[in-house]
Amino acid sequence: MTRQPLIASLLHEEHVQTISALQRLEEFLMGQGGKRPPELKRPENREVVGGITAGIAAEVQRHFGFEETYLFPLLAEQGQMGMVGMLAGEHQVILPLASGLARRAEAAINAGAFTETDWAAFHGDGLDLCEREIFHIQKEEMGLLGAIAAFVDNESDERLSALYSQMVAATAE
Amino acid sequence: MDITRDARDRLLPASIPYRFFGLAVICHVGAWGLLACYGDGLPGFIGGPGPILAALHMITLGVGASTACGAAIQLLPVASRVSLRGVGATVGIFLLLVPGLLILFHGMGAAQDLAMEIGAALVIAALGLFAWKIMDLMYRVKDMPVPPDYVWISSFALIGLLSLAGLLVADGKFGFLPRRQDIAAAHGLLAVYGFMGMLAMGFSGILLPMFTLGHPPNAVWNRRAAGLALAGLLLSVAGLLADQRTVFLIGWVLGMVAVMVHLALMRQMMKTAMRKRLGPSFLLVRLSWVMLPLSLALGLAAATGFALDRSAPLFGFILVFGWMLSFLLGVLQRILPFLASMHSGLSGGRPLMPSAFTHEKAAMTHARCHFTALFLVSCGFFFEQGGLVRLGALAGLLGALALLWFALHVWWQSHKALRAAKLVNIS
Numbered sequence: 001m002t003r004q005p006l007i008a009s010l011l012h013e014e015h016v017q018t019i020s021a022l023q024r025l026e027e028f029l030m031g032q033g034g035k036r037p038p039e040l041k042r043p044e045n046r047e048v049v050g051g052i053t054a055g056i057a058a059e060v061q062r063h064f065g066f067e068e069t070y071l072f073p074l075l076a077e078q079g080q081m082g083m084v085g086m087l088a089g090e091h092q093v094i095l096p097l098a099s100g101l102a103r104r105a106e107a108a109i110n111a112g113a114f115t116e117t118d119w120a121a122f123h124g125d126g127l128d129l130c131e132r133e134i135f136h137i138q139k140e141e142m143g144l145l146g147a148i149a150a151f152v153d154n155e156s157d158e159r160l161s162a163l164y165s166q167m168v169a170a171t172a173e
Numbered sequence: 174m175d176i177t178r179d180a181r182d183r184l185l186p187a188s189i190p191y192r193f194f195g196l197a198v199i200c201h202v203g204a205w206g207l208l209a210c211y212g213d214g215l216p217g218f219i220g221g222p223g224p225i226l227a228a229l230h231m232i233t234l235g236v237g238a239s240t241a242c243g244a245a246i247q248l249l250p251v252a253s254r255v256s257l258r259g260v261g262a263t264v265g266i267f268l269l270l271v272p273g274l275l276i277l278f279h280g281m282g283a284a285q286d287l288a289m290e291i292g293a294a295l296v297i298a299a300l301g302l303f304a305w306k307i308m309d310l311m312y313r314v315k316d317m318p319v320p321p322d323y324v325w326i327s328s329f330a331l332i333g334l335l336s337l338a339g340l341l342v343a344d345g346k347f348g349f350l351p352r353r354q355d356i357a358a359a360h361g362l363l364a365v366y367g368f369m370g371m372l373a374m375g376f377s378g379i380l381l382p383m384f385t386l387g388h389p390p391n392a393v394w395n396r397r398a399a400g401l402a403l404a405g406l407l408l409s410v411a412g413l414l415a416d417q418r419t420v421f422l423i424g425w426v427l428g429m430v431a432v433m434v435h436l437a438l439m440r441q442m443m444k445t446a447m448r449k450r451l452g453p454s455f456l457l458v459r460l461s462w463v464m465l466p467l468s469l470a471l472g473l474a475a476a477t478g479f480a481l482d483r484s485a486p487l488f489g490f491i492l493v494f495g496w497m498l499s500f501l502l503g504v505l506q507r508i509l510p511f512l513a514s515m516h517s518g519l520s521g522g523r524p525l526m527p528s529a530f531t532h533e534k535a536a537m538t539h540a541r542c543h544f545t546a547l548f549l550v551s552c553g554f555f556f557e558q559g560g561l562v563r564l565g566a567l568a569g570l571l572g573a574l575a576l577l578w579f580a581l582h583v584w585w586q587s588h589k590a591l592r593a594a595k596l597v598n599i600s
Contacts, residue, residue, distance in 0.1 A: 015386075016447060019386060019447045019448070020447070023447070023448075023449065086518065089518065090518075090524070093523055093524075128526070131526045131527075131528055132526060134386075134448070135514065135526055135527065137386065138383050138384070138386065141382075141383060141386065142251070142252070142379070142383045143251065146252075146254065147254065149316070150254055150315075150316060
């Protein structure tokens, strides 16, 4: 049976947090619909539109950054180029989507409201982000975490876990 | 372990798994269609050639074995990180399977011995080749996220059931078996609980946590469940073949304990599932979890002779249509769009998401019709009303057509995505 390295557990925990935020966003977007912009004066709406999208964008940026900088090169060295290429390709779609949503949410909150056109676009892209990122996490949970268990040795696991914890601590400050 | 290949390389060309899934979807329509025409004979059915036997094998072989082939050759290499050797052999499996099934179904339906013999020979060759490919892959697996035990047991069960199938067909011609009914029952147990059941339990530990984003089953208990299931299966089959009821009953108890452990593991996984909106496919999977122990309970009733006229055919129906079919179709509804999405990213451009390939109305229509069909056909058995069985089968046929529509939608969207990617690449 496959052992579970610490870095795989850390990435899994972040997946859990990201999915929880994505599901809150998804439920809000589906409940609100794409035609009627939400009332941004209400703090709970601001929290979902602004806080959650910003949180997701930050998490995604850190998570993807760590994978691309430290983890993927190590797995590519072990011959896992195809999986690494596929996941990195998805990062290139998801990251701009998440960052763009966070920027548009911030702009709308600063302006006090979404226009109907802006909301329709935000709504569509928000649902797209939720599905893409959840699908991406499904693939990472099935493929990437298993590959880590198979190809990352104990020494690399310790080094990667320390690096990842430093990145999390740095973004939390 | 062959580390020069990777997950993308292990994603076979879409046409390979999809041809098996397409065959499964078509056989599903055929089975319910046959029952809609000839379902009057289902209450009280205890075997023998005719349209009922053909319909039964359209589900077990046409839907079950085809889905197992498509899923195993695609998903096992991904889950085990070991590539399938000789992918061309999968074409051979399909080319043997399709004519084999057609001839076998015709032979069974029309009670033609020669057609049954030729069809059975081709199907046995196809599934024997499949078993060999899977065993060759599993032999090279060093580690897997779930215990590989289930896949090994399933492969050996497949070899066992094919051997008994060959015996049964030969017996049809030469009449040498002393207790044909018991051999046929052992063949059925090995097919549904053994080959399909073990594969389903094994894949449940890989696919369902991925779809639900729940915790995979506890590895230790999963191995224990596999061990109990193996012991239960061996003793039940040995009890039937040796005409030892006590041995059979001990096997039944072990099998029931294995099922309970498996269901407890599935319950735990669902409790930790991060994905809550799981759609109609999981209605079918949940239904299968209810049907699995129910099938065992009915099997015990039939084996002990309790209300035999009703319990024996109802056992077969609940086992094959209630448990196996519900589980397979639920999983198929998730795999088809999932794989289509994976492939849409390979041809260049922005990959389409599974929702782009999912026809929600067709999926929901299929699920509703499937539930209705199971209920009506079961009532037909209980009240011994052939008309109710045929009405239920009509609902099943409608559901099967909805699933066909769902599959065609996946194919059409994939075709459009591929064409769009080609245009982008050209420009």
